[in-house]
Amino acid sequence: xxxxxxxxxxxxxxxxxVIQLIAWRKTxxxxxxxxxxxxxxxxxxxxxLSRVHTDGILTLNAANWExxxxxxxxxxxxxxTLVLLTSIAGLAVSFFSSTGLNRQRMLYGYFPIFxxxxxxxxxxFLTGDIFNLYVWFEVIIISSFVLMTLGGRKTQLExxxxxxxxxxxxxxxxxxxxxxxxxxxxxxxxxxxxLKIQQVQNQSLVGITACFFILGFGIKSAVFPLYYWxxxxxxxxxxxxxxxxxxxxxxxxxYAMIRVFSxxxxxxxxxxxxxxxxxxxxxxxxxxxxxxxxxxxxxxxxLIVCHIGxxxxxxxxxxxxxxxxxxxxxxxxIMVKTNxxxxxxxxxxxxxxxxxxxxxxxxxxxxxxxxLFALVLFSLVGIPPLxxxxxxxxxxxxxxxxxxxxxxxALILGSLVTLYVIAKLWAEVFWxxxxxxxxxxxxFEPLPLFRKILLVLPICILCSVTLFIGLNAETIVQxxxxxxxxxxxxxxxxxxxxxxxx
Amino acid sequence: xxxxxxxxxxxxxxxxxxxxxRRSMVKLLLGIMLLGxxxxxLIFLLGGIVKGKPPVIDEDAKLFQxxxxxxxxxxxxxxxIVISFALTAFAIVLLKRVYALxxxxxxxxxxxxxxxxx
Numbered sequence: 001x002x003x004x005x006x007x008x009x010x011x012x013x014x015x016x017x018v019i020q021l022i023a024w025r026k027t028x029x030x031x032x033x034x035x036x037x038x039x040x041x042x043x044x045x046x047x048x049l050s051r052v053h054t055d056g057i058l059t060l061n062a063a064n065w066e067x068x069x070x071x072x073x074x075x076x077x078x079x080x081t082l083v084l085l086t087s088i089a090g091l092a093v094s095f096f097s098s099t100g101l102n103r104q105r106m107l108y109g110y111f112p113i114f115x116x117x118x119x120x121x122x123x124x125f126l127t128g129d130i131f132n133l134y135v136w137f138e139v140i141i142i143s144s145f146v147l148m149t150l151g152g153r154k155t156q157l158e159x160x161x162x163x164x165x166x167x168x169x170x171x172x173x174x175x176x177x178x179x180x181x182x183x184x185x186x187x188x189x190x191x192x193x194x195l196k197i198q199q200v201q202n203q204s205l206v207g208i209t210a211c212f213f214i215l216g217f218g219i220k221s222a223v224f225p226l227y228y229w230x231x232x233x234x235x236x237x238x239x240x241x242x243x244x245x246x247x248x249x250x251x252x253x254x255y256a257m258i259r260v261f262s263x264x265x266x267x268x269x270x271x272x273x274x275x276x277x278x279x280x281x282x283x284x285x286x287x288x289x290x291x292x293x294x295x296x297x298x299x300x301x302x303l304i305v306c307h308i309g310x311x312x313x314x315x316x317x318x319x320x321x322x323x324x325x326x327x328x329x330x331x332x333x334i335m336v337k338t339n340x341x342x343x344x345x346x347x348x349x350x351x352x353x354x355x356x357x358x359x360x361x362x363x364x365x366x367x368x369x370x371x372l373f374a375l376v377l378f379s380l381v382g383i384p385p386l387x388x389x390x391x392x393x394x395x396x397x398x399x400x401x402x403x404x405x406x407x408x409x410a411l412i413l414g415s416l417v418t419l420y421v422i423a424k425l426w427a428e429v430f431w432x433x434x435x436x437x438x439x440x441x442x443x444f445e446p447l448p449l450f451r452k453i454l455l456v457l458p459i460c461i462l463c464s465v466t467l468f469i470g471l472n473a474e475t476i477v478q479x480x481x482x483x484x485x486x487x488x489x490x491x492x493x494x495x496x497x498x499x500x501x502x
Numbered sequence: 503x504x505x506x507x508x509x510x511x512x513x514x515x516x517x518x519x520x521x522x523x524r525r526s527m528v529k530l531l532l533g534i535m536l537l538g539x540x541x542x543x544l545i546f547l548l549g550g551i552v553k554g555k556p557p558v559i560d561e562d563a564k565l566f567q568x569x570x571x572x573x574x575x576x577x578x579x580x581x582x583i584v585i586s587f588a589l590t591a592f593a594i595v596l597l598k599r600v601y602a603l604x605x606x607x608x609x610x611x612x613x614x615x616x617x618x619x620x
Contacts, residue, residue: 146592149596172541
């Protein structure tokens with residue numbers, strides 16, 4: 001069904017960014033426009049999801065060029081839900097950065113670039129054309145480069161060099177894959193590719209192309225042998241930026257993997273084994289890295305790597321139950337990881353440091369805020385009935401059915417280490433007495449009430465969404481059930497884009 | 503023509519990967535640029551090279567009967583060139599700033615210990 005409103009969540013961020021560029025150096029106007037734009041974005045995304053839910057997959061042919069010749073935008077349930085979650089995370093970060101960010105950074109265009117980043121994310125979720133996906137990826141990485149370097153501190157720039165080199169390399173691999181794919185099929189439309197790839201004579205060439213895509217998306221989503229850039233760069237930018245990166249950027253890689261492997265390269269035995277090995281090693285390495293770190297944000301960076309493995313493993317199993325687990329985990333992870341980095345930023349505001357050895361006694365001073373943090377941390381660990389618990393059931397079930405015991409072991413190890421790390425974090429930061437020799441510089445206490453609310457509100461928003469996902473799991477399970485049906489049976493997607501096939 | 507392009511392509515990719523594996527930041531930059539050019543030529547090559555045929559067909563024709571040039575790879579390359587131009591420009595400025603701060607061209611020196619800010 002053709003609907004011209006699919007791109008509304010993309011355009012709203014484009015317009016916000018342009019208005020903010022006009023209001024250059026007027027930071028108050030920019031903050032208001034940012035919050036208003038993001039709120040409107042959430043409403044538009046809710047509308048999109050409800051329309052997709054009632055009317056089925058929506059498409060839009062750019063400039064009315066018929067698919068497969070023109071660029072087509074597709075909103076199925078997976079992409080519409082991810083657009084909604086991105087918009088919610090964006091709204092929370094808009095709120096947080098209006099207070100939690102250095103004014104110097106706002107003067108040099110933090111807000112416009114942030115909205116360009118959200119525009120790129122929404123575009124990447126909604127496009128149905130593989131080259132267009134590449135272009136949206138580039139929009140995302142160029143905005144993220146600027147956000148990462150904004151401020152120009154030494155550590156920030158050093159982290160940015162690694163981030164930039166690895167991401168440009170990933171784009172090159174991705175583009176190489178697209179080039180070969182175009183050479184062997186003559187199409188760029190994902191639905192059309194899904195049909196044409198089966199007619200290719202030389203199927204081993206298809207396998208090699210799939211490897212380029214795994215390499216490109218693997219670097220972006222930070223899987224095992226390609227993850228080094230993530231922990232060495234994500235702790236450097238301001239917390240608002242790190243929250244957007246940690247919550248959303250790696251997840252775009254996972255989304256692209258799900259999309260490409262469910263539509264174009266249906267995983268064969270080799271790809272499954274490759275992805276499964278990668279997943280197990282990612283979980284193990286990520287959890288070992290998290291154990292030894294004392295800086296909160298470095299620790300969270302390794303937890304991102306660890307939990308990416310859960311989702312890659314789900315894609316590797318590629319059964320209905322496994323995909324349900326993966327998609328559910330993806331939803332949970334976007335909300336919780338964004339929130340974790342916002343919490344790290346708030347802890348930094350409260351105590352002036354993020355080093356666990358120098359922190360302590362937060363629970364005694366701020367019991368309410370600490371309890372709010374505890375809810376989020378418990379969701380991350382997956383204490384029933386919070387949101388991290390439900391997807392893991394599906395992942396375990398799928399792994400037992402397919403007898404992937406290595407993955408079961410890795411899942412248990414990953415969950416246990418997450419529990420251990422979070423327990424350590426809780427004990428060190430909240431329960432332990434504050435070390436006596438450290439001078440506490442509390443930037444939060446002297447703030448006026450309005451700004452305090454602006455700092456705590458985004459954490460409340462994200463926390464309530466997490467609680468909704470956890471406590472209302474039945475609705476979410478029905479949603480991911482439909483999503484995994486759409487992913488496994490690609491005829492629905494193909495018919496929506498290309499019309500009825502004979 | 504194809505053979506020359508294939509050899510060039512292999513050279514560009516090999517040189518790009520070799521330079522990226524070096525420690526120097528300038529060589530990293532050059533490697534990224536060479537890999538980008540290699541990819542552009544790969545798309546050009548795999549789009550099929552046709553000499554002297556316009557990318558149009560007869561208005562009445564229902565099928566592609568004659569050989570014709572495919573315009574899509576060229577538009578893809580154009581997009582990719584613009585993007586890689588922007589990325590390279592950013593990378594040059596970033597590396598220049600880092601060189602000014604660290605005063606070294608070696609990527610292994612980019613490990614300043616944690617300093618606290620924001």
